[in-house]
Amino acid sequence: MDSGALTSDWLPAYQAVLRESFVPDVIWPGVGPADGGPVAGIDRRTDPEGWFRTVYSDTSLTTQWDDGTHTGTYRGNIPTCSNSQPTMVFSMLAALDVQPGCKVLEVGTGTGWNAALLSERVGCDHVTTIEFDPENAATARARLDAAGYHPVAIVGDGSQGWPGRAPYDRVLITASLREIPADIIRQTRPGGIIVSPYATEYGGEAVVRLTVQEDGSASGPFVGSSAFMRLRQQRAYRTHVKTYLGGKPWPADGRRTTTSLSPEDAADWLPMFVIGLQTQGMFPYPEKLEGGRYTLWLRDTQVTSWASIDFVPGAEEFEVHHSGPRELWSEVTAAHAWWDDQGRPEFERFGLTVRPDGTTLAWLDSPEHPVPAVG
Known part of the structure; x- marks a missing residue:
């Protein structure tokens, strides 16, 4: 090798x-x-x-x-x-x-x-x-x-x-x-x-x-x-987006906004990891459409909030719909902005501490510099 x-x-x-x-x-x-x-x-x-x-x-x-x-x-x-x-x-x-x-x-x-x-x-x-x-x-x-x-x-x-x-x-x-x-x-x-x-x-x-x-x-x-298969005892089982929409057609009760952060900028393995270190109980799913377009769905694990972001190639602004007490895309943009402000550090600058009570804390460069939580 x-x-x-x-x-x-x-x-x-x-x-x-x-x-x-x-x-x-x-x-x-x-x-x-x-x-x-x-x-x-x-x-x-x-x-x-x-x-x-x-x-x-x-x-x-x-x-x-x-x-x-x-x-x-x-x-x-x-x-x-x-x-x-x-x-x-x-x-x-x-x-x-x-x-x-x-x-x-x-x-x-x-x-x-x-x-x-x-x-x-x-x-x-x-x-x-x-x-x-x-x-x-x-x-x-x-x-x-x-x-x-x-x-x-x-x-x-x-x-x-x-x-x-x-x-x-x-x-x-x-x-x-x-x-x-x-x-x-x-x-x-x-x-x-x-x-x-x-x-x-x-x-x-x-x-x-x-x-x-x-x-x-x-x-x-x-x-x-890395990219390993999940330990079976920790697999995630997701609720279908139809449940989040309450049986109504999209966008149901979703509130419309726009964003300048492209879903593509938050889609690679590293930014996803950094976003995940800062957020709790949220997961993405890209729904592919024609012509390179897709809808990025965000859902929370408590089945209270969702967001959809429509990616269009070449666009500078992207349509967002969100519903529920959490503004999930706002959490993503805040987490991405923090990563950007730090100079977009790679995986190796991050670390993890697991306390005796099971609390897990992520940090940047040393345990004295915890990764901030958003949301």
């Missing part, structure tokens, strides 16, 4: 643990949570050359759809398990800073590749891996056994950790979180490190590296952008 993610200390594990041993015969390359990706998967039995070429490329490989209910070579509806992009795998392992003798907990066994890499590095006796999906757990266990690795493999709710082997020196979470589970922090020793993808309600995601403190809190910086 030319990115530099594969450092010399992880090179022996990479060479010893063949990725091909931890993926199934049918794979879908480059399919993320919101990507289109290929319609048909690559089947090792009919296209072995293409399969091997894909497995040893720097791309993520979707290995399960729709929590295992999907079968066949054509893609399903929602990707629910993958073998992650090697660059991401080794950048997270580098952030984990695994040292000889470390006790490691992995939340999300998935295909088993990470568990094998960790076992190769610190020994099977020092690795505990937990997987919620019984089918994934069974196939991962079989692959690990076949490759000669025997970590402690648990079928269970990873958000609760595994207290029977605690305390851990390192915790690697391979699914996206909206909340860092308190059980995970409690099961990590002071000075221990937790590495996890962290997503905001609004959107955007980055990997956070938390160090657990003596008082039971955990704090640390984000180390780069």
Whole structure:
């Protein structure tokens, strides 16, 4: 890998643990949570050359759809398990800073590749891996056994950790979180490190590296952008926009205004992440229209407020309709303006602190500079 993610200390594990041993015969390359990706998967039995070429490329490989209910070579509806992009795998392992003798907990066994890499590095006796999906757990266990690795493999709710082997020196979470589970922090020793993808309600995601403190809190910086599948216990289930409109045709009781902030300026992964750090209980959905136009819908999780912003290519002002006690687009514009005033900082300048009571605080550059809340 030319990115530099594969450092010399992880090179022996990479060479010893063949990725091909931890993926199934049918794979879908480059399919993320919101990507289109290929319609048909690559089947090792009919296209072995293409399969091997894909497995040893720097791309993520979707290995399960729709929590295992999907079968066949054509893609399903929602990707629910993958073998992650090697660059991401080794950048997270580098952030984990695994040292000889470390006790490691992995939340999300998935295909088993990470568990094998960790076992190769610190020994099977020092690795505990937990997987919620019984089918994934069974196939991962079989692959690990076949490759000669025997970590402690648990079928269970990873958000609760595994207290029977605690305390851990390192915790690697391979699914996206909206909340860092308190059980995970409690099961990590002071000075221990937790590495996890962290997503905001609004959107955007980055990997956070938390160090657990003596008082039971955990704090640390984000180390780069990411796009993982959500931990199943923290999935969001959205109410249809028709409920917000009260059964009336759009714009129902929506109040009309205009905005000079283009929805496009707030649509990339980084500004979405920063907006999400500042807002609570709000999420977007773009409804595509013809000619490059779309309507950006905003809704709150309490089903009290909504907004719609109509994007037209080349326009300098955009029509807004909003309803309810919260002016959701005003919250977005305020959050975006703060980010702009700070010089549009990247992911790595932000950090997160989780207090012992579970309160989560985002900050810029240091915990002494909290990210302001809007709304």
